[in-house]
Amino acid sequence: MSASTFTLYGDRRSGNCLKIVYAADWLGLVYSFVDIDIMTGESRTPEFLAVNPAGQVPAVDFGGGKTLAQSNAVLLFLAEHSALLPQDPFLRAKVNEWLFWEQYSHEPYVSVCRFHMVYQGKTASEREAWRVERAEAALDHMEAHLAGKSFFVGEALSVADIALLAYTRLAGEGGFDLSRRPNLTTWITRCETALELA
């Protein structure tokens, strides 16, 4: 099975989906994108649940019954044997550490605040205070880690950067001010340049 041709089911406003777009485009992979509107139940249809029984986007279909969900698991699979994943076992472990941290300690706060504003139309002041606090802490943790570093792991662009970039570059849409975090804003520009994003 080749990972170089697949169907990506996703939502183009979702950072979790955009991660895969960023990586796949950088790797020059050939794929088709099927829009799934999570706000109108399209991630709960029998057709979609056949691709991902968990009912979450993104989900990828490689054909032949091989489907894969969880954005960071897809990133790791697509990036295998590429420059986006270190060969050194310990550096790979550090990439994994950041991928799990992103899903547990960043996405549920930074992304969900943005979800409430972008998808549900709330204002910044209507965000949940406890969630905002944890999101700010996550952004501060990234800012501290990036001191003296170009990228998150091993001084090279990896899927750790791509996973963290997706929602961090959109954090302003969740009411967060990145301008007081110079390491973070410099890193975002560095990643956007490396990935040839607009």
Added chain:
Amino acid sequence: MSASTFTLYGDRRSGNCLKIVYAADWLGLVYSFVDIDIMTGESRTPEFLAVNPAGQVPAVDFGGGKTLAQSNAVLLFLAEHSALLPQDPFLRAKVNEWLFWEQYSHEPYVSVCRFHMVYQGKTASEREAWRVERAEAALDHMEAHLAGKSFFVGEALSVADIALLAYTRLAGEGGFDLSRRPNLTTWITRCETALELA
């Protein structure tokens, strides 16, 4: 660097820490366990933050400045080149899919309900209704996946099972009734036998 000798900083009541104990013991690894009481601030001391700047247990110190956090990242690192991780790239991707699902869609619900009861002394009826609902959905998703299967991926015990087992076998302490989920209870016993747990 060998992964076979390390110091594990953790809390023996934490499923995220027990995952590493289960895997390391099954693999016959040599390690020392340092108790960190997260309820008395021991995960926020300068000494601990030097091991894991994110201030979370478990964290592992392999010596030589090599530290690693995030339970499932540690599992993947310890299990490399062992029977707990498939060699087939797609099966490895499916293991990763379950590891990320566990941290995003299972642990924040099943484990946090247990945290409220075991660590904070709340009763089952004092649990948050929205969190209970998501925890029940996660347990139902596992029950459905296990139909006709012995283990989560590739019909062999893997770190996916270990990661999911840790908090699922303790779900009763979070007020959940597993008895109406026969696939899940059979799988728990199967894993406990394979891992030689009490």
